[in-house]
Amino acid sequence: xxxxxxxxxxxxxxxxxxxSKKFPSYNYRTYALRRVRDAFRANGxxxxxxxxxxxxxxxxxxxxxxxxxxxxxxxxxxxxxxxDGRQREMGRINKYNYFAKNDDD
Amino acid sequence: xxxxxxxxxRHELEIDELRPLYMDFQATTPMDPRVLDAMLPYQVNYYGxxxxxxxxxxxxxxxxxxxxxxQVADLIGAxxxxxxxxxxxxxxxxxxxxxxxxxxxxxxxxVITTQxxxxxxxxxxxILASEGFSITYLPVQANGIVDLELLEASIRPDTSxxxxxxxxxxxxxxxxxxxxxxxxxxKGVFLHTDAAQAVGKIPINVTDMKVDLMSISGHKIYGPKxxxxxxxxxxxxxxxxxxxxxxxxxxxxRSGTVPTPLAVGLGAACSIAQQEMEYDHQRVSMLANRxxxxxxxxxxDVIMNGDAEQRYAGCVNLSFAYVEGESLLMALKDVAxxxxxxxxxxxxxxxxxxxxxxxxxxxxxxxxxxxxxxxxTEAEVDYTAEKCITQVSRLRExxxxxEMVQEGIDLKSIKWTQH
Numbered sequence: 001x002x003x004x005x006x007x008x009x010x011x012x013x014x015x016x017x018x019x020s021k022k023f024p025s026y027n028y029r030t031y032a033l034r035r036v037r038d039a040f041r042a043n044g045x046x047x048x049x050x051x052x053x054x055x056x057x058x059x060x061x062x063x064x065x066x067x068x069x070x071x072x073x074x075x076x077x078x079x080x081x082x083x084d085g086r087q088r089e090m091g092r093i094n095k096y097n098y099f100a101k102n103d104d105d
Numbered sequence: 106x107x108x109x110x111x112x113x114x115r116h117e118l119e120i121d122e123l124r125p126l127y128m129d130f131q132a133t134t135p136m137d138p139r140v141l142d143a144m145l146p147y148q149v150n151y152y153g154x155x156x157x158x159x160x161x162x163x164x165x166x167x168x169x170x171x172x173x174x175x176q177v178a179d180l181i182g183a184x185x186x187x188x189x190x191x192x193x194x195x196x197x198x199x200x201x202x203x204x205x206x207x208x209x210x211x212x213x214x215x216v217i218t219t220q221x222x223x224x225x226x227x228x229x230x231x232i233l234a235s236e237g238f239s240i241t242y243l244p245v246q247a248n249g250i251v252d253l254e255l256l257e258a259s260i261r262p263d264t265s266x267x268x269x270x271x272x273x274x275x276x277x278x279x280x281x282x283x284x285x286x287x288x289x290x291x292k293g294v295f296l297h298t299d300a301a302q303a304v305g306k307i308p309i310n311v312t313d314m315k316v317d318l319m320s321i322s323g324h325k326i327y328g329p330k331x332x333x334x335x336x337x338x339x340x341x342x343x344x345x346x347x348x349x350x351x352x353x354x355x356x357x358x359r360s361g362t363v364p365t366p367l368a369v370g371l372g373a374a375c376s377i378a379q380q381e382m383e384y385d386h387q388r389v390s391m392l393a394n395r396x397x398x399x400x401x402x403x404x405x406d407v408i409m410n411g412d413a414e415q416r417y418a419g420c421v422n423l424s425f426a427y428v429e430g431e432s433l434l435m436a437l438k439d440v441a442x443x444x445x446x447x448x449x450x451x452x453x454x455x456x457x458x459x460x461x462x463x464x465x466x467x468x469x470x471x472x473x474x475x476x477x478x479x480x481x482t483e484a485e486v487d488y489t490a491e492k493c494i495t496q497v498s499r500l501r502e503x504x505x506x507x508e509m510v511q512e513g514i515d516l517k518s519i520k521w522t523q524h
Contacts, residue, residue, distance in 0.1 A: 027135065027480035027482075028135075028480070030480070030482050031480045035384075065138065065142050068142060069141065069142055073138075
């Protein structure tokens, strides 16, 4: 792989991982990190420049998708919570499961 | 036998109470972010009715719907014209069973199904029976698989339809669809299969399986809830009497506006499932083995319900002897599990599927279904296994039956007195 393409792929990989870390949901976050890592590893030995370019374009589209979905799920996090008949302030719903927020793969 | 009935009370989670881990992928699945991304434009901006032929809103909606139809068809090896969008697998099952039986009712009055089918199939057959059809409910063997010779023997000259589900949602067994298809084709009987749990998880080809009707559910394959599909073969043509009358949409078989965003979501889910099938299958099998190995290596007297080989790995149904199922579910309250399927859990009866495979009454009550899917992590599986081991050991310590078993008493020889 040419050096310019290689550095482009590596920067795409790093950006995808950075964006994937921002998912509030534990399951989506771990899936995105794992899938991105496994997909880049599986295609690591590819030499054909056309195939590589196609995958890079697909990766950029997926990066945009991840950014949109991260923003979307963040927006759906803040809701009105009523408890005991009183209306509470806008707060985060309990979205963390038994694993802490920063404990990802 | 003295039995205490518990009811798991539902309560609203407090503001800082943690949510449980999700291990119930057979009940429903979370939507894949890629599916939601495909659906959103059609919920917001491209809101036209796909059946409007006169303006751009209709045209773009229709082209999205046809793309989705092709994506669903590609997953199962069908032609796009053979896919009908419905509101879910329950509607598809109803359409297939009632529709085919009623269409051919002048000449053929017999329908065959199995005892382990989904409630909607069994209920549709019950309605047909009240209309004067004769229904055969085939028993299954102890491993959950139908007996092929018995199946062949029960086909009569006036049989119109045979319905067998590909993968069972409670015990995860996979039926030998190719062989069943061969038998049905040779006898001239239509084969319907409820493939809601199978589509997107194992490779399915309607030509290889010789299937004439197939039900697909959206929310079992990481798609939206409220949409499904029915595959209806065109060569040789399968005729159905439609359940829902109206403007003749969906080849006249299912009238009503096709919900474009939901159909697009189903199509996206199917195309993602096709790409990810190999990866997901390896991962789910690895996690399921890990779970079962961990649990069975630490705990004795754990029985897996259903055949060990002919199964889908992601549905693990384990019976823990000498432990009550509801109390175990309450003890495992930080993991979202179920005992039996959602449609039977309203009553306190043990699941009819477990009864059909011949499980003992007490083992049927103490069964738990673990569902593993695309988004499950190793950490979740390890946590579930450890929690399960500690809670089962704790409950067994408290159980007088366990004490008696440890002393070597055979429980079946005890004569319980009435109080």
